[in-house]
Amino acid sequence: MTSGHHDDMRATGPARRTVLAAGAAGAAGAVALGPLDETATAANAPAPTPAWHRYVQGPASRAVRPVRVLAGSVTGDVRDPEALLTPGGRPAVLTRPRPAAPPAWPPGTTAEASSTHAPNDGDDGNPRTYDAGNAVDGDPDTFWNDDTEGAGPDVLTITLPAARTLSGVTVLSDTDGVPTDFTVEALGPAGWHTAAAVTGNTAVQRPVPFDAPVAATAVRVTFTADQDTPQGEFTRINEVWPEAVPAVEPPSVTLDFGKVVVGHPRVRFAYASDNSPGVRLAFSESTRFLTDRSDFTRGDQAGDPGRGTDQFAVPARGADWRDDRRGHRAGADPSAPDQLYADGLHGFRYLRVTLDALPSDAPVAQPWGTVAIDSVALDFTAYVGTPASYRGWFHCSDDELNRHWYAAAYTNELVTDHFRRDDVDPRGAYSPSLDGMLVLHDGAKRDRDPYVGDLAVSARTLYLTHDDAARAARNVLADLADHQRADGWIPPASINAYTLPLFDYPLWWVACSWDYVLYTGDLGYARRYHPHLVKVLDTWYPSVTDDAGLLSKGLAGTDGYGDYAFLGRTGRVTYYNALYAQALRDAAALAAHLGLGADADRWRRRADTVARAVNTHLWDAAAGAYLDSATGPVRHAQDGNALAITSGIADAERAAAALDHLDATTRTRYGNAFMDNDTLFGGASQRVYAFTSYPEFVARFETGRADSAVDQIRRTYGWMAGHDPGTTHWEGIGPGGTLYEDAYTSCAHGWSTGVLPALTHQLLGARPTAPGYAEWSVHPYPDSSVTWVEGQLPTPHGPLYVSWRRDRGTFTLTVRAPRGTRGALALPAGPHAVVRAGAAVVWSGGRPRARGATAEGGYVRLAGLGAGTHTLTAATTG
Template identity: 70%
Template sequence: MSVSENAGTGPERRAVLKAGIGGAALAVTGLGTVAARPASAAELPPLAAGRRDGKDWRSYVRAPAGRTVRPVRVVSSTGDVTDADALLKPGGGVTVLTRPAPVAPPAWPQGTTAAASSTHAPNSGDDGTPRTYDASNAIDGDPGTFWNDDTIGVYPDTLTITAPQAVSLPGVTLLSGSDGVPTDFTVDTWDGTAWRTAATVTGNSDVQRPVPFASPVSTTRVRITVTGDQQTSAGEFTRVNEVYPGVVDPVAAPGVLVDFGQVVVGFPTVRFAWASSGNPGVRLAFSETLEYLTDRSDFTRSDQSGGQGQGTDQFAVPSAGATWTDDRRGYRSGGNQVYADGLHGFRYLRITLDALAADAPAARAWGKVAVDTVSLDFTGYLGTPDTFAGWFLSSDDDLNRYWYGAAYTNELVTDTFRTDDVDPRGADSPTLDGKLVLHDGAKRDRDPYVGDLAVSARTLYLTHPDASAAARDVLADLADHQRDDGWIPPASINGYTLPLFDYPLWWVTCSWDYLLHTGDHDYATRYYPALGKLLDSWYPSVTDGDGLLNKGLNGTSGYGDYAFLPRSGQITYYNANYVQALNDAAALAGWLGHTADADRWTARARSVADAINAHLWDASAGAYLDSATGDVRHAQDGNSIAITAGVADPTRAASALAHLDATTKLPYGNAFMDNDTIFADASKRVYAFTSYPELVARFRSGQADSAVDQIKRTYGWMDAHDPGTTNWEGIGPDGTPYEQAYTSMAHGWSTGVLPALTRDLLGAEPTAPGFTTWQVTPHPGTVAWAQGRLPTPHGPLTVSWDNPGSGAFTLDVDAPHGTTGTVAVPVPAAGQRFTVRLDGRTAWDGTRAAVRGARLDDGRLLLPDLGPGRHTVTVHPAGHR
């Protein structure tokens, strides 16, 4: 979540931040802005160099060295495969997959029928072809069709097959889809008067499961009763593609599973050296985790639009071989055969000699295929050490690793908007095609959402500001699609119509954040009218008599939010977000000289904040309610943003954070709700998206060690579990991906650890558009040292500090020309004497300021109006040498 530049612990801090926007106060020398004092190298500690104590920030960078990325290991192979490791050695031989022609499975006699307890309703694919799921598909001899029951998690599901005359069965074989395998079922046969159980199966996970009977049975009817199915992101449902009247042992399809070492994104390329005649097919399955890689991908865009590829990408290999790049979505043969999905985000890739039944004769499932190499054309931002304009390094190796893992996650989603690559659910847009954007995820949804930008854009500005157009393109495009009533869409999905209640507020905050980092005056002036229309037209239309946003007014009862939560009425999160957006809008208006707007929005922000405290504070819990009505619960999002937006005073802030500590702490982060009244297991779900403002709230409320602990639980969990490195969309019960295979395991909205460490632990951030003014307020906790560089339009702002303990502290800042700033260093607790020196001169003599403007505030000494160049501040407790 984005945190506004004037968010903090109260009016004192806001006054400090605003001091440099409209003209600084007299400088501490009395002669203007404090200039850096020339000094010899011996007088000042070494400036941050990006290397210390054997650590070098460059060693943590995770992006590949070039656009062509190759797998790093072979995980396993199945079936008849020779020299699987050759895939890792370009020019070092070939991997050969061999599969004999299949023996035709037994078929039911003509006139056999099938009936089921329920049947899922038909639908159509993108090509308009009707797809049916009725029971007859289980006996039609086509494994590409299937029966689906019409209930999710409701049992039993029954399939009854009736033959026109008695058949002798040694057993049966169930062929199912990998996303609906019956795990527990019985097979009954009809003896003419009653059903007899012929076999019972439990714990099945095989797509093709032979079920032999104890002895052959002669019968006219077979009943399969399913009492358990595999769990998928869509729920538990029964899927049976075929029931063969006999025992058919599966022949393992030859395949190789390779690992690219971490999530990558782009166009997979496979070089085939040769193949047998008849166009043997290969199927490619992709997954970000091993757990959700089966004979199909964890997710494909065709899953969202009719399932043409049935979970894999297909290619028919010519006998002369070919170099195939999976670079477009669609059919590759005959107009409706051999489907591939194009771009993929994945870590693991399985290549199998196989073909869909529907692809015959263009591709067949047997023969020989020789694979020379496998690679990927990487399409994300290539974040090599020489591209990082900003960096971070600290004494804590875990924090360093998480910072660069977040940077890499964000690089994966910084990409060109392309028709074939984006969410197929009406998200393609001619006004975005070909432009650089920030997608939400590497594998899905692959559409730019403005709420995601509240985190991912800030991560981008702090690492690769040369790509800041990726944020501007999205913000401008959404404003260009503003509705007549002032509402701004959250994304291009569904033709810019997806109704979200909170995301227009994020558009305001993201716009201000963009300006803080870039100073793009043209953007500000062009889209200022859209901002005014949103805040003075649409949001007032959903404001109630208490002065609070009220979801349900003006036809908004069906609107969602970042998690499509069933919330309505007065919600703390929406209203705290409103305060944040109003203050951000006021700052933007002030910068453009629209003082009346700035004053009006500032006054409204105060009024909404007062109403939140009057109507949504739960004194008994010591935290803000999620909703003023209905079940009592307290949410991470509302409580955290109430603190960062300045709604909560320090007492309420401390109380709310204590409540979250007591009710939401998990081994894998802090849950976003303190109970399960909004949905089952809500108190076990962690969103890094809503964890970011809580991290900021903890740092800025003097709880740095608590923030670091939360970082290590949240990001440490993701770093230690497959796929490693990248940041998950959400974490569910027991630390699992919260929507199983559907979960995006590389999601830009989860990269808040990076701005939290740079802006709050290191402590540096802009306070006026274009970084013309800045602030450095370290929150070190028990971290021994940190250093970093922030890119600005004027050049880098470099910061380094040492925190040796006992109240001593050294801060080193090198600021670019054209900027001024404020530093606020931590000082010993009240009652302990100390002195502070600024550039070798006394700034605090132990009892009072020795330079103009220096003052104590909430455990810090503030030194305003520092000019460009090198500055060093040292805190010396009494008796410390």
Template identity: 50%
Template sequence: MVSNSLIALYTGLVLSNGVQFGAADTAPSWQKYVRSPASNTAKPIGIISGSTIGNVSNPNGLIDGQEPTVLSRNTESDQLPTIVVDFGQNVVGILSLQFSGSQSLSTGLPGLRLAFSETTEYLTDRSDFTRSDNASGNEKLTNGTDQVAVKNGNYTWNNLHGCENGTQVCSDGLHGFRYVKIWLEALSSDAPYTSSFGSVSISSVSLEWSAYLGTPDTFTGSFECSDENLTQWWYDGVYTVDMGTDVFLANETEPRSASSPTLEGKQVLFDGAKRDRDPYVGDLAVSSLTSYLSHDFAESSINVLEDLAQHQRSDGWIPPASINNYGLPLFDYPLWWVVCSVDLVMYTGNTSFANTYWNTLINALDGYYASNTDSATGLLYKNDTGYGDYAFLPRSGPVTYYNALYVHALSYASQLATSLGLSDDAERWSSRASSVGKALLSRNFDQSVGAFYDGGPCPGAAAGTYCNVHAQDGNSIAILAGVTNDTTSAQILDYWQNATSQEYGNTFYDSSILSPGDDFNHRVYAFISYFEIAARFATPGQASSAFDELRRLYGWMASHDPQITMWEGIGPGGAPYEGAFTSMAHGWSTGVVPLLTGYVLGVKPQSPGFKTWRICPVVDGGGLTWAKGEVPTPQGSIEVSWEREDAQTGVVFTLNIETPDGSSGVVCVPTLGLDNPTISVDGTAVNVTSDPTTGWASVDAAGGKHVFTVEA
């Protein structure tokens, strides 16, 4: 394992590369947190000490460029000469090796093998994951390593997908990784083209960055606060999504029938940099928000949403991704398509997308899901027990998660329909959301613990029974969808904190009864935790628990290899939940970005393109003394900064906002628990009544600059 001190040193070096020493002193303070490489060529920052084996001379030469690194092996008894190169943080793209020559001692050129890994734990004699692992037939090129036949001369080898000699000496091409292990050895299957003997001289190693290059000049949104860790995690989340924002190419995406001519050559938002290089729409519920709020980059999300809409079935079902020729049967993902489509319009103002695909949305909500509703209960009912959702869980029946997500999608679509003047759709969906929500609360709520049942039967139990198990997804989304009142919401969140808290987050089930060998009650998904933390921020009196969960979850990922990027899932003991297969740079886990922007800054759209908005900062519960940032909108940025004063009298809180001209909204001014505080707007005291439950006083505001103060 690489030491924590070395990781910390490397991380600092990479951060320097991203921001560049010598940057202008006038650069905004947030730029120092940006993780992106400075250019499309990324360089490694070191060799892992203790990992160099065999006859390797000048191991640092490929880093410092002074003399080549030479790997030599003369006899069978010699150790395989090996080095491990560290890029300092996860990167994605095409590896390049600059060779300065080789010498052969037998038939064939000296052969190199390359293994890629996001962590040192899974850095072995094969990659932690490579594209061929999911491939079969002619698509399967390798068995865990990429191969090179090193010629005698000065040249650059680029790790392109394909084989050098027919079906021999092959590489999978693009990789997402932090570490690459390089050693002198030939596969027996590559004879006579390569040999395990001879010497190879490597003068440098680099990576051609393939993803979105999120350098400081690309940011239109920002975030900072008095907790430097929270600030850094916001930019780490952006970097994670940047790594998954890439061009869809047949030989770089998921090989299981995911190649699609309607996506080929387009920008998309992949699930992960290393794995699941196929854009699943559920992931966009978080990753798209991260992209909108940082770079205001919507092209990758639009391309995915449009493509899936164009593959909608006649019954209204929308595929989750292109995998299996658009046929993977997930029950929840059409609802995520609805939610993500509304997000797109609300955050970017792209009403033409709404107009083009409105019937797609109608067919999903009024077709597919209406046909899967139990007329006796009014709840969605999933009949089969096969794959069904984001975690491929064996759930059936009136599952709380599906119904809560249905309520959320209906309510959110209704809000957009109202903004677009489609009153019939708005009223129909709002009414249905209310009916489903009431049915869900009356039928699925477990009074004995104060939380919703998962909603289906235990394995082997009769249909129509309720398994005594509760899930994070349904309970969290039910709160956000308005199914519960504040009292019930707090009851649910208190139960969940007590029942599922781990040092690395809150687990997504309170029991593993649905799949006893899978440790559901020790598994954390940052994807679903986003909705729980949002529910905590949205529920009066729960802000401190929101910050606590946020810090446990993101603090764990930030302090464990590979650091910086955010993991697909966390398993027992805080390990990657699916071992080496786990994606350690997964966009659905970047909820820290919309959470800090949407709750700590408090900025959320209320109509397309932030034409109307709410600015309701959560200033208590996290120990923060100030926060500031920008949110991009089509009309210009919304700028917010707030600060708490260390004073007993006089001004104790100041909130500054600047919003685009022509926009308007509501500002929630925190009263900080004071009795009868004086609230002023632009220097003039205003007569407003604070809500004792939320601790906010609401003030209507037009676009422009405004200063709000609270005096004790």
């Protein structure tokens, strides 16, 4: 991976202003937008730092340190917590006295429950039980789970061998199963009576004092509501103790890294007491899900017993803990090798360091003692994007749009990483064929597996920023093709040993293959995998095509197939068919460039057939929008309607109506929802996916609704930027603007970076139109709030620079094209405009004045342009 370890080049010093400055050598009148440092006017003054540098988010090097101690996060006995931010000075010291042994029930005490979750196999292959007896066995690592998932109430009854005076109990749970509301009854001489009631509980260790002591022979705890905590759907009770024991908060400090980062944590311990005190690390992308356990760990998915943290036993001499490979590490006791769990790589913004240990880690690690910590840092594993590493960039008059563009770039850098056994999704995703290769993962913390649907967005983001890493996309596309099934189906990812059944993702493989060749010019890839293209389009998809020529999920045993969101859609679905038409057209373009005219013609004809069938069978004239599905309740989806427009299925009238419908039914303050009602599932009309919003941005720009596209961008990305963790782009937004899957949600997800290609390809207007930018098009779609834009697209031939400015009725467009390329320019020009190329008039009086000049849809277009600098100016004359 190429990644510059350079100093941060943010603009500092005197005030800066952006001017319209004389362009580089080329056609007369060429202009270029750029920053001007007003103090750097002498001939020997250093070149000013480009103004866009200040928006770059990546770290300056792979050694990343926290930026602050989170306010109000220090608990217990912690001295000098700020020392954790910088190495080499006084250490931070955490101290915790040895806790008293918890109270125990008398021998012969039993427990039973109204429901019990069925056992499953633990990590060692032995059954993991969830019976009620675990709540009174004295072992906090075992627990009882109900099996009602919120249906409750659930009752846990503890029976003593003889009466015992109780003044209260303590309910010890786990973060992923904290009971919210419950009552405690005691069976005394007068029968059962309510001894205490608890509501709104969020504490893992909840002491419950009784109104008065009771000589009880039994205790009954009724859980009237399941937990309302970040994780879990069940009540989970690890222990009930026969006394009310107040919780003593262990010493802890939470460090804020300022934004989401990804890699291996490193903790440098100066010294410790001689009892092997334990330290637990919990990670979270947001403060909402910052608890005593991580918001997500691969161990959760693998069934590992780490209970959501990484654990370490600190030796008295101190240590530098950086060997945090995923799994268990052998402790000092050879008879207990499964201790001190580490989850390995983490994606997070917040790191909580706590002096504590799991009961199962004794005696290797103890939850008490003294630990001195010199510093905490992160070994950053992903692509390090610095100003020097950006081969493509973007800058405009709107600060907010600039921030969203570079936040998308950083989000994508976090998922551009190598495929490693220790940190990929544990659900069968490891593959020797990808081991050690650069890939585009799904998300920084999860799912760490490259999914081809995500590449539809994240690969474009990569090509437009760091095309030196384009092999990350090729590695994924080639590997999935190499695992093509005999019937032509292509897996979506390596997960489940390449068997996860998704209906739409083989189409994304086709579209992404065309994108890869279009941006890189790698026709060798196209030739190598053309047979796979033929097999998926001419064998598998025809097997799930009905007599109308439409894909119909359910045919050929595909009822159980999912899609990008595992939606319960069946039959004729607009999204699948619009994507099918797009994939067929992309495949035809690829075949044409390989000289395979018969394949290209066949796929174009089929795309036209699909388009006609979509308009015949899936257009809802009453709503003025495409149906989500022809099966089931009437609803209309963002994905199908947007792709019907961008794939060319919708004519201008239908496109306008569909976008009007989405405006009227899906608009929220945090973006546009992906469904117009809740008939598919509850809350669908309040869920926003940036993944499916991207084609809607494009549709709005390209149908003359640039202002509404930018408004939608501001709502979607402005919401994420303004809410924790900030900067990076979320996998999905749920009702009210929340993380749509709570703590499980990935807050740095490559498929959500569509704002970047939308601003470059549509607002700036530049894109490739033939493999490797051999041909390009520049066709801006200006927004009324933006007065100028400039940017650079990396190509195999060198940079393609584009800028435009609107000023007092004049629109100026400049392109600097590299050698070996040709292209076309289009600029907005009304019927009374005079358009000049340099000093030469090419359009006036509503007529062409130069060869190659044409007009359509409010634009004047000039084709057949070669390398060099080209400037078009449109001035309104009346």
